[in-house]
Amino acid sequence: MRLSRYFLPVLKEDPAEAEIISHRLMLRAGMIQQLSAGIYNWLPLGWAVLRKVEQIVREEMDRSGAIEILMPTIQPADLWIESGRYNAYGPEMLRIRDRHERAMLYGPTNEENVTDIFRRHVQSYRQLPLNLYHIQWKFRDEVRPRFGVMRGREFLMKDAYSFDLDYEGARRAYDNMFVAYLRTFRRMGLTAIPMQAESGPIGGNMSHEFQILASTGESAVYYDAAFEDIDLAADEVDMERLKSLYAAADEKHDPDACPVPAERLRAGRGIEVGHIFYFGTKYSEPMRATVAGPDGESVPVEMGSYGIGVSRLVGALIEANHDARGIVWPDAVAPFRVGIVNLRHDEPACTRLADDLYGRLRRAGVDVLLDDRDERAGAKFATMELIGLPWQVTIGPRGARAGMIELKRRRDGDMAELGLDAAVERILA
RNA sequence: CGGGGCGUAGCUCAGCCUGGUAGAGCGCCAGCUUUGGGAGCUGGAUGCCGCGUGUUCAAAUCACGCCGCCCCGACCA
Numbered sequence: 001m002r003l004s005r006y007f008l009p010v011l012k013e014d015p016a017e018a019e020i021i022s023h024r025l026m027l028r029a030g031m032i033q034q035l036s037a038g039i040y041n042w043l044p045l046g047w048a049v050l051r052k053v054e055q056i057v058r059e060e061m062d063r064s065g066a067i068e069i070l071m072p073t074i075q076p077a078d079l080w081i082e083s084g085r086y087n088a089y090g091p092e093m094l095r096i097r098d099r100h101e102r103a104m105l106y107g108p109t110n111e112e113n114v115t116d117i118f119r120r121h122v123q124s125y126r127q128l129p130l131n132l133y134h135i136q137w138k139f140r141d142e143v144r145p146r147f148g149v150m151r152g153r154e155f156l157m158k159d160a161y162s163f164d165l166d167y168e169g170a171r172r173a174y175d176n177m178f179v180a181y182l183r184t185f186r187r188m189g190l191t192a193i194p195m196q197a198e199s200g201p202i203g204g205n206m207s208h209e210f211q212i213l214a215s216t217g218e219s220a221v222y223y224d225a226a227f228e229d230i231d232l233a234a235d236e237v238d239m240e241r242l243k244s245l246y247a248a249a250d251e252k253h254d255p256d257a258c259p260v261p262a263e264r265l266r267a268g269r270g271i272e273v274g275h276i277f278y279f280g281t282k283y284s285e286p287m288r289a290t291v292a293g294p295d296g297e298s299v300p301v302e303m304g305s306y307g308i309g310v311s312r313l314v315g316a317l318i319e320a321n322h323d324a325r326g327i328v329w330p331d332a333v334a335p336f337r338v339g340i341v342n343l344r345h346d347e348p349a350c351t352r353l354a355d356d357l358y359g360r361l362r363r364a365g366v367d368v369l370l371d372d373r374d375e376r377a378g379a380k381f382a383t384m385e386l387i388g389l390p391w392q393v394t395i396g397p398r399g400a401r402a403g404m405i406e407l408k409r410r411r412d413g414d415m416a417e418l419g420l421d422a423a424v425e426r427i428l429a
Numbered sequence: 430c431g432g433g434g435c436g437u438a439g440c441u442c443a444g445c446c447u448g449g450u451a452g453a454g455c456g457c458c459a460g461c462u463u464u465g466g467g468a469g470c471u472g473g474a475u476g477c478c479g480c481g482u483g484u485u486c487a488a489a490u491c492a493c494g495c496c497g498c499c500c501c502g503a504c505c506a
Contacts, residue, residue: 275506
C-alpha cells in the first residue's frame with residue numbers, strides 16, 4: 001500500500017476523550033473512530049489488525065476441532081423466553097421490536113440460538129462430540145462503556161459452544177478449549193494466565209477466565225512462573241499439571257497461604273480477554289436439546305461455552321505492546337510487516353530504490369506500507385513510530401547513491417545499513 | 430445506577446465570572462523557500478458557540494429544560 005493513496009487519518013495530539021493508552025493510540029493511529037458511546041468505526045488500519053487477530057483465533061479454533069458457523073446479530077425473543085433468560089438478562093440486553101411489533105433483541109451471546117440449531121439437527125450421541133463456534137458482533141448495553149474498544153457496547157466476539165453426551169465428554173471439551181486459548185494468545189505474542197472464575201449470568205459451575213499480562217492491566221494477578229514456559233506445541237498437553245498451577249486475582253491472593261514458593265511467584269497486571277464455562281444442561285434441559293445415548297435413552301446434552309473478546313484483544317495487544325512513541329505490534333498481528341520511508345520522493349535515486357524494495361517485498365507476499373508522501377522526514381518518522389510496524393526501512397539521499405538503505409526493528413530500535421538483497425533476506429527470515 | 434466534569438473551526442483549547450461585530454495554535458488550500466526527526470514566510474477558506482425555551486434593546490456568555498460525551502465508583506468478552 002502506498003501511504004499517499006491510503007486512508008490513515010493520524011492525529012498529532014491526544015484526543016480529549018481518551019484516557020487509557022491503547023484508546024489514545026488507536027485514535028491517534030487512525031485505527032478507530034467513535035460513533036457513539038461504546039460504538040466504534042474501524043478504519044483501515046484498525047480493521048487490518050482486527051482481521052489478523054480474528055484469523056489467528058479462527059485458525060486455533062479450527063485446529064482444536066471446533067467448526068465455524070455464523071449466527072445472526074438479531075435474534076427473536078422467543079428463544080430467550082424458552083431458556084428463561086429473557087427476563088433474567090436485564091437492561092444490558094438491547095431489546096428491539098420489528099415492524100410487526102415482534103419482540104427481538106441484538107444478541108449479547110448465543111447459547112439459545114446455538115442450542116436451537118443443535119436440537120433441530122442432532123438426535124444421536126454418535127454425532128457427538130460437537131463444538132460449533134462463530135465470530136460475530138455482539139451488543140451489551142453496558143452502563144458505562146469506556147476505554148475505547150476494551151469495553152465497548154458493540155464488540156466482536158468469538159464464541160464457541162460444545163455439546164457432549166456426559167460430564168466426562170464435556171470435561172474433555174473444556175480442557176480442549178483451555179489449551180486452544182493458551183495457544184491462541186501465545187501466537188499473538190501474549191502471555192495469558194488462566195484463573196478460576198465465577199461463572200456469572202452464563203451459569204454453570206466450572207469456569208476460567210484468561211488474563212493477558214500488561215503493565216496497564218486493570219487487575220493485579222499473582223501466578224506461578226511456570227505459566228510462562230508451558231509447552232503448548234505438544235499434541236497432548238498435561239492438563240492435570242496445567243490446571244493445578246497457581247493463579248489468583250488480587251482479592252483472592254493470600255501471601256501467607258500461597259502454595260507457590262517465593263522464587264516462582266510472579267505478580268503482574270491482567271486484562272481479561274477470554275472466558276470459558278462448563279454449564280451442563282442449563283440450556284439443554286429447558287430447551288429440550290436431547291440425544292439418544294448408547295442405551296437408547298434420551299438425555300439432555302452437556303454443554304459449555306467459550307468466549308474470546310476479539311475486538312478487546314486489539315486494545316489489549318496495544319496495552320501490552322507500546323512505548324513512548326507509539327504502538328509496537330507483535331509480528332503476528334501487525335497491519336503491515338514493513339514500513340518504507342522514502343525521505344525524498346523528488347530524488348530519483350531514492351524513489352527508484354523505494355519502489356524497487358516495495359515491489360520485491362510485495363511479490364514475496366509481505367504486507368508493506370510505503371510512505372511516498374510529500375512530507376518532511378520528522379513527520380514521516382513520527383507516523384511510522386506511531387503505527388508501530390515491526391520493520392522500518394528508511395531510504396534517503398545519503399545511502400541511496402550507494403544503493404544502501406537502513407533497516408530498523410521497531411521493538412528494540414536495532415538498526416543496520418544494508419543493500420536491498422540483504423534487507424529483503426532479513427525481513428523474510 | 431450513585432458522584433463529578435465537559436460540549437466553541439477537522440484536532441487541542443481560550444473567550445463565559447462582569448451580555449455588545451467569534452478567537453489562538455496545529456491541521457487544510459494556494460504560492461515561494463526548505464528537505465534525515467512533527468519546517469519558514471506570504472495569502473486564503475472553515476463555525477446553527479450541542480439543541481430548545483426564556484430574560485434582555487442585545488445571549489457563546491444569564492436562567493430553565495433536554496440531548497450527547499468523558500472521568501471516578503459498583504458490575505462485565
